[in-house]
Amino acid sequence: MxxxxxxxxxxxxxxxxxxxxxxxxxxxxxxxxxxxxxxxxxxxxxxxxxxxxxxxxxxxxxxxxxxxxxxxxxxxxxxxxxxxxxxxxxxxxxxxxxxAAEGDFPLQKKGHSMEFLRSIAHLRPRSNLFGAVFRVRSRMAYSIHQFFQEQGFVYVHTPVITASDCEGAGEMFRVVTMDGEEVRLGDDEFFGKPSYLTVSGQLEGETFACALSNIYTFGPTFRAENSHTSRHASEFWMIEPEIAFCDLNADMDLAEAMIKHLVTDALESCREDLGFFDKFVDKGLIGRLESVRDRAFERVSYTDAVKILQESGAKFEYPVEYGHNLQSEHERYLTETHFKCPTTVYDYPKEIKPFYMRTNDDGKTVAAMDLLVPGIGEIVGGSQREERLDVLRANMKAHALEEADYSWYIDLRRYGSVPHAGFGLGFERLLMFVTGVANIRDVIPFPRTPGSAEF
RNA sequence: UCCUCUGUAGCUCAGCGGUAGAGCGGGUGGCUGUUAACCACUAGGUCGUUGGUUCGAACCCAACCGGAGGAGCCA
The missing domain is CATH 2.40.50.140 (Nucleic acid-binding proteins)
Known part of the structure; x- marks a missing residue:
């Protein structure tokens, strides 16, 4: 049967x-x-x-x-x-x-803390909450592929092990081989030079966009940052589309359309599970998701965002000052108090952004954007990439980067350079947003955080 | 890396200076369709570790270890 x-x-x-x-x-x-x-x-x-x-x-x-x-x-x-x-x-x-289950089976029908459930990550998918979280996770992964595939995007597998220290941002995990207890370094190094776990597939993604036009990546990334917050993990999954012949406006359009598509699909395909979250995890979740689905997102330039914050009269722990990164509290004010909806902030001062972002005509700002959502903050970070060879070289110099380390990246600007743009979406942060689950450790099956790599 | 909170039974917690408690879970028995079922009985703990203060420490102090939250950085 x-x-x-x-x-x-x-x-x-x-x-x-x-x-x-x-x-x-x-x-x-x-x-x-x-x-x-x-x-x-x-x-x-x-x-x-x-x-x-x-x-x-x-x-x-x-x-x-x-x-x-x-x-x-x-x-x-x-x-x-x-x-x-x-x-x-x-x-x-x-x-x-x-x-049979032995008498010390740890899951009961009530009263478990999230901390305890994390300590039994091999059994927690048998709970209502985690069953629901991981069904939604699976559906959202499917839905991401659906969103891009239906628009003709090509899925590219960028490497997990990389020798390029991508944009010099964030601490990286070193990849080594062992000779007994001895780590092989220098001339003995497996790849002949230092190699790392990737922090982003963006630079490799750009090379494929400059051939296949519209591409996306979806895979694990690694950050060795020693950060202890509910929104950071050492291993997480990221979606990084890259679009050729595209400017920042179209990039922002795509990011917003993607978020709307995913939220719409979650509301349709995961109703029972979302109902559980709405009841037990985050009251009002479904109403909030419906408004994300139905309402237009806001867009504001960094310069205007600074003005809004300065004129708000709100008290902030850190002062709002042009030329400084927006603090978590500032982002929260914009999206939760001022606009009360997902908000894209664009055109940031060039000093606070990486070398590959395209310099705007004002010479002061770059074509960067962050999509902020209530409750979580930054969920998408993206930019139009600098396609002009001379400007890119000048930016690298200003960021003290060696051209030799990025020769292949520079080549894209020497052979048929095109305007292009892309962004990165943190998959777990999207899941936190869709499920209302407050801690990143609870939307990834086996979380890796500083000091913790169980299972 | 910095700041804050926290660690008592398998789990969730109470006890906060006089030497260990409840509910749930486990076991046993009962029970008229229950649904966080119910009723009775029962087993289960060097109170995170080490040191100190005290006649006496789960309780006060210090260090360490584990867990969590926030900041920074970012996704």
């Missing part, structure tokens, strides 16, 4: 004489004449309620010993439920205990 998913069973529109379901016991309630077993197989948030009569063959061996966490294979009749709380339930025909 073929297994039916619990999701399909619960979506039945008529009774079924016999189906087979398999999953894990969430809870069991016994009375003298029968037991109620709640089974979840991860196909959806809801459990299937099984009614197992005490007269069932093997009841004492298969049903009585069931505890939370045990795995079962159950055949039964799908019938309308007599009780409240569910439309359908299963009247068991046979219950088979596949794997």
């Amino acid at each position: 073929t297994r039916t998913s619990i999701r399909e069973v619960l979506q039945s529109d008529s009774p079924e004489p016999e189906v087979l379901i398999e999953g894990w016991v969430r809870t069991k309630r016994d009375s003298k004449a029968f037991s109620f077993i709640e089974v979840n197989d991860g196909s959806c948030l809801a459990n299937l309620q099984i009614v197992a009569d005490a007269t069932l063959e093997g009841y004492d061996e298969s049903v009585i010993p069931l505890t939370t966490g045990a795995s079962v294979s159950i055949r039964g009749k799908v019938v309308e439920s007599q009780g409240k709380g569910q439309n359908w339930e299963m009247q068991a025909i046979s219950v088979k205990l596949l794997g």
Whole structure:
């Protein structure tokens, strides 16, 4: 007999004489004449309620010993439920205990802290919350590919190991080989020179955009920053589209369209899971996502944003000053208090941005943009890239970078250079935004943070 | 890297100077369709570690270790 998913069973529109379901016991309630077993197989948030009569063959061996966490294979009749709380339930025909769960199974029906659940990252996907988070994560990954593929973008796999110290930003993890306990360095180095885990596929992505026009990357990136916040991880996934023949305006259009597409799809495809988040994790989540879907985003230049902040009368811990990066509190004020919606800030002073961003005609600012969302802050960072060879060289000099290290990148400007632009989207930050989950460690299966690489 | 909070039973917590408690979970028994089921009984703890203050420390002090939050940096 073929297994039916619990999701399909619960979506039945008529009774079924016999189906087979398999999953894990969430809870069991016994009375003298029968037991109620709640089974979840991860196909959806809801459990299937099984009614197992005490007269069932093997009841004492298969049903009585069931505890939370045990795995079962159950055949039964799908019938309308007599009780409240569910439309359908299963009247068991046979219950088979596949794997018993020992008495110290750590997941209970209530009262776990997120910290504790992180310490059992191998079991937490069996909880309602994490099951929902990782179903949404999967759907959003699919939806990202769908968004780009439907517009003819080519998916490019940029390298995880890189020898270019991408834009000189952020601490990097060094990749080494070992000779026993000895690290091989110098002439012994595996690649003949220092190599690192990538912090961004952008520069490599640009080379492909300058051939295939519209490309995107979607893969893991690594930062060795010693940062202890709920929004940073040492290993995270990033989406980086790069578009040739494109300026900053079209880049911002694309970023906004992508966020809207993802939020719209989440609302349509993940309703049950979002409903759970809205109820237990972040009240008002669905309403907020609907307004993101339906309302236009705001756009404001860095110069105007500074004016808004200075004239706001709000008290900030750090002063607002042209030429300085916007602080977290400033970003929060713009998106949560002033505009009350996702907001793109563009045209930043060139001094505070990397060398590859395109210098604007004013000579003071670069064509950079950050898309800020309420509750999280920066979710997208992007720019139009400097396509003019002489300006790029001058910028590199100003940033004290060696041209020899970026010869291949400079070549793009020597052979058929085109205006192009792109951005990076932090996948986990998007998931925090869509699910309302407050900590990045809880939207990635096995989080890596400073001092912690369990599992 | 800096600042702040925190560490008591498997879990969530109470106890805050007189030597360990509850609820949940586990075990056993009971129970009329329950759904965070219910009722009874029961097992389970060198109170993060080390040192100090005190007649006496889970409680006060110090250092260390673990966890969390914020800042910076960023995605």
